[in-house]
Amino acid sequence: MKTGITPTRSENFSEWYQNLITAADLAENSPVRGCMTIKPYGWAIWELMRTEMDKRIKNAGVLNANFPLLIPLNFFNKEAEHVAGFAKECAVVTHHRLKMIDGVLQPDPDSKLTEPYIIRPTSETIIGDAMSRWVQSWRDLPLKLNQWVNVMRWEMRPRLFLRTSEFNWQEGHNVFATHEEATADARKMHKVYADYMEQVLATPVIMGEKTPDERFAGADHTYTCEQIMQDGKALQAGTSHDLGQHFAKSFNIQYLGKDGNLQHAWTTSWGTSTRMMGGLFMIHSDDDGLVLPPLVAPYQIVIIPISREENEQELNDYAEKFGEKLRSLDIRVMVDTSDMRSSDKMWKWIKRGVPLRIEIGAREMESGTLTITRRDIGKESKRTISCDDLYSSVSDLLKTIQQDMLERAKKRNEEMITSVESLSELESNLSNGKIGFFRIKYQETLCPKFDELIEKYKISRRCLDDKDSEYVYIAKSY
RNA sequence: CGGGGUGUAGCUCAGCCUGGUAGAGUACUUGGUUUGGGACCAAGGUGUCGGAGGUUCGAACCCUCUCACCCCGACCA
Numbered sequence: 001m002k003t004g005i006t007p008t009r010s011e012n013f014s015e016w017y018q019n020l021i022t023a024a025d026l027a028e029n030s031p032v033r034g035c036m037t038i039k040p041y042g043w044a045i046w047e048l049m050r051t052e053m054d055k056r057i058k059n060a061g062v063l064n065a066n067f068p069l070l071i072p073l074n075f076f077n078k079e080a081e082h083v084a085g086f087a088k089e090c091a092v093v094t095h096h097r098l099k100m101i102d103g104v105l106q107p108d109p110d111s112k113l114t115e116p117y118i119i120r121p122t123s124e125t126i127i128g129d130a131m132s133r134w135v136q137s138w139r140d141l142p143l144k145l146n147q148w149v150n151v152m153r154w155e156m157r158p159r160l161f162l163r164t165s166e167f168n169w170q171e172g173h174n175v176f177a178t179h180e181e182a183t184a185d186a187r188k189m190h191k192v193y194a195d196y197m198e199q200v201l202a203t204p205v206i207m208g209e210k211t212p213d214e215r216f217a218g219a220d221h222t223y224t225c226e227q228i229m230q231d232g233k234a235l236q237a238g239t240s241h242d243l244g245q246h247f248a249k250s251f252n253i254q255y256l257g258k259d260g261n262l263q264h265a266w267t268t269s270w271g272t273s274t275r276m277m278g279g280l281f282m283i284h285s286d287d288d289g290l291v292l293p294p295l296v297a298p299y300q301i302v303i304i305p306i307s308r309e310e311n312e313q314e315l316n317d318y319a320e321k322f323g324e325k326l327r328s329l330d331i332r333v334m335v336d337t338s339d340m341r342s343s344d345k346m347w348k349w350i351k352r353g354v355p356l357r358i359e360i361g362a363r364e365m366e367s368g369t370l371t372i373t374r375r376d377i378g379k380e381s382k383r384t385i386s387c388d389d390l391y392s393s394v395s396d397l398l399k400t401i402q403q404d405m406l407e408r409a410k411k412r413n414e415e416m417i418t419s420v421e422s423l424s425e426l427e428s429n430l431s432n433g434k435i436g437f438f439r440i441k442y443q444e445t446l447c448p449k450f451d452e453l454i455e456k457y458k459i460s461r462r463c464l465d466d467k468d469s470e471y472v473y474i475a476k477s478y
Numbered sequence: 479c480g481g482g483g484u485g486u487a488g489c490u491c492a493g494c495c496u497g498g499u500a501g502a503g504u505a506c507u508u509g510g511u512u513u514g515g516g517a518c519c520a521a522g523g524u525g526u527c528g529g530a531g532g533u534u535c536g537a538a539c540c541c542u543c544u545c546a547c548c549c550c551g552a553c554c555a
Contacts, residue, residue, distance in 0.1 A: 002516065033547080089553065122555085156553055163554060171555095216555095236555065273555045288515090306514055347516050359514060371514075379515065478554095 004288035004351045013231040017282060021160050023351045024290040026281075034158035034165030038274070041352060044298035046168065046274060050148065052200045052295065053170060053272065056192050062144040062172055067126050069149070070117035075125040078250040085217020086121045089154040091165075093117040119152040124218065124243070124269055127173045128251035135265055138177050138257050142185075146172040161278035162235065162478045169273030175253060175265045179244075182266035183221075186242035189270040190223035193238040201276065202293040202406035203227055203283045204413050205237070206437070206473060208463030220244035226462045226473065228416045229282040232435025234462045234477040237279045240270035278478070283409050284376075290353030291376050293405050294398040299334035301326060301394070302349040306342045306361035318365050322358075322387060329395055350375065355401050356394075376405055417473075423449055426474065430457045435476075439465065442472040 005023055009016045021027055026042030038046065054064070070093060076083055097111035120126070127145070135143055148170045158164050172189060176182040194205040210222040219241040227235045247253065248264040256262055284291040294300045303323050307315040316337040323335035334354070336345045342359075349357060359371040370390060374381040390397075416436035420426045423445070426438055430453070442464060444450070454460060462473040 004516085085554095151555085153554070156551090157549095167555070169555065239555070271555060275555050304514090308513075341513055341517080343513065343516060346514085350515080361514065373515090382514095 004347060008287040009230060016287070018160065020281060020285055020289060024281075024353060026277075026290075027160055029160070032166075034155055036158075036160050036164050038168075041298060042277070045280075045292070045296055046277060048296040048298065049200070049276065049280075050170070053196055054148070056196055057146050057170065057172065060144075060189065060192055062146045062174070064147060065145045066147050066149065067120075067123050067130070069120060071120050071123070071126045073116050073118055075129055076118060078125065078128075079218050079246055081246070082124065082218035082250075086153070090121060091119040091152050091154055093119065120149075121151055121153045122269075122271070123147065123149075123151075123171055124173065124247055124267075125251070128247045128253060128267070131173070131175055131265075131267075132252045132254070135175055135253050135255050138255050141175060141177045141255060141265065142181065143175040144172070145174075146170055159278075159478070161274055161281070163275070167273050167275065169271050171269060171271040174268045175248070176267070177255065177257070177265060179266050182244075182268050183242050186221060186223055186240045186268045186270070189268070190225070190240040193225050193240065193270070193272060196272075197225060197227070197237060197276070197279075198406060200293075200295050201280050202295075202402055202409060203237070203279055204406065204410045206413075206463065207466040208473065209466070209469065210239075210463055211442070211461045211472065214461060214463075216241045218243060218246050220246070224463050226437075226475075227279045227283065228413050228437060228475075229279070229478070230412070231282075232416055232437075232475070234437065234473075234475040235275070235279045235282070236462075236477065237276050238270075238272035241268060243267045243269060284405055285353065286378075288378070289351030291405070292353035292355060294355045294402045297353065297355050298332060299349075299352075299354050300332045300398055301334070301356045301358060302345075302354040303333065303335045303358045303360065304342055304345050304349070305335075305337060306359050308362070311362055315360065315362065315365060319360050322360070322370075325391065326394065329391075331394065331398070355398060358390075374401060376401055376408075423447075423453065427453060427457075430459070437462065438474040439471050440474060441470055443470070445472060445474070 005016055005019050007015050024041065025039055026045070027036045027038045030037040076086070094113055094116045095107035095111045096113060097108040098105050099108035131143060135141060148168070150166055150168045152166045155163050155165050174182070174185050176185060190207065194207050197203045197205045204227070206226040206228070208224060208226065210216075210224050215222045216239065221242040223240045224236055225238040227237045229235055245264045245266055247267050253265045253267065254262050255265055280296070281290060284293065303319045305315040305319040319335050319337065323333045326333045334349070336349070338345070346357065353375060355375050357373045357375065364370050364384070368388070369384050369386050371382060371384045372390065373379065417439055418429060418434060418436060419439045420429060421440070426440060429438065445461065457476070459474050459476050462475050462477065465471040465473060
């Protein structure tokens with residue numbers, strides 16, 4: 001059978017992924033090294049994702065703000081671990097003017113900045129600086145803010161959506177009076193992320209704390225949402241950090257307590273990015289292309305008139321009218337009346353992952369029926385029903401699709417996790433080419449032998465298991 | 479920064495070894511026949527051959543320099 005995407009997932013997963021993105025018209029590589037251009041259809045998905053996430057962030061009592069793109073170099077220098085973590089991947093702004101010299105446009109040597117700026121790789125520092133001024137009294141706490149911005153990390157090995165030098169994200173930054181509140185907040189946002197990924201993206205999540213070797217630079221605790229891709233590799237889809245007093249001390253975020261004592265505050269930070277889109281695509285899509293869960297599909301339904309020349313106008317009008325009716329139910333509908341062969345239109349929207357496809361031909365127009373096909377199931381879900389029945393059941397149908405996609409992904413996840421007792425059992429699995437996550441006692445991994453396995457099989461500790469933190473998940477990762 | 483590779487039509491690439499003035503597939507445009515899971519026929523447009531210099535009567539091809547990008551390692555939301 002012909003597939004929408006070649007090669008298929010089993011033939012070559014990473015090439016399949018590249019072609020999936022091209023075929024679904026989501027994004028492309030840009031002229032700027034490591035940076036992608038997100039195309040309108042891809043950005044529409046991000047906007048929907050963002051809207052849902054923003055709602056949840058606001059429900060958590062956080063307002064949005066906006067800080068500068070550029071961060072003074074010395075800000076970065078204030079937290080030692082943080083610098084160590086990011087120094088190697090910073091884009092640096094050193095001049096403020098261009099000049100034509102010998103016919104070549106270049107930075108004007110006379111415009112050199114006395115202190116360079118770096119393009120934010122993350123904003124703990126510049127936000128920490130602001131917070132030191134905004135926090136004076138215990139009454140100013142907690143202070144919670146978030147920003148939706150792009151950041152830049154000069155990555156060595158970029159991949160569309162999964163790791164790009166520039167990416168879009170939200171970064172939340174909260175300040176608290178006590179350690180307990182901050183710890184609870186880091187945990188809370190971790191939970192907000194996991195719920196969001198399951199309920200909105202239909203992508204199941206493994207929740208846990210990062211081991212010290214994988215922790216965010218400058219954090220006491222990092223809580224992560226790990227996802228399992230169809231090839232068994234891990235994707236870190238979102239993290240929440242308990243920053244302790246590292247940044248409060250580096251940036252002097254201090255408040256006068258009820259007791260009259262000046263003390264350092266406690267901060268958290270938490271972020272999710274366009275990387276989550278990569279997870280969304282890699283978890284649900286199949287060999288015919290993208291499969292989108294209804295909640296983040298730019299078009300939840302596509303209507304394709306199956307027309308001949310003689311009845312084209314009539315059928316298009318009819319389809320438009322029905323599309324309008326569905327829109328009144330708050331459903332995002334595309335009626336494709338473009339001048340293409342109807343079979344071409346079908347493949348186009350299959351590849352773009354529209355959850356539900358409706359076909360209307362001349363006979364159906366007569367009888368008040370239509371043909372529907374679910375994207376997540378495919379051809380075998382094709383059936384003809386009356387317009388009235390669809391109208392009354394379509395909202396539930398979209399919910400069912402959303403739910404089924406989550407269940408399917410959850411089931412696959414279970415099959416992807418292997419429990420092992422010992423390092424030798426782990427190694428025999430790896431050497432046999434077993435893919436997926438491995439769950440093992442954390443203690444077992446604290447030895448040189450495990451470091452060898454890390455080298456040899458390119459695996460890493462993904463996280464301790466939140467359900468039982470004596471266990472750690474091991475996997476290859478993106 | 480190490481190791482390998484590639485720059486030729488919108489895209490994927492052939493041509494280079496053995497110099498003679500640029501091709502295929504695909505996409506695109508037009509017309510016709512088609513049309514419920516990827517149609518076919520015909521006609522048509524498309525290039526500073528990454529850049530600079532050199533050798534030559536003549537360079538996509540040979541030589542020198544240069545720039546960019548890709549893959550493998552260190553990094554990561």
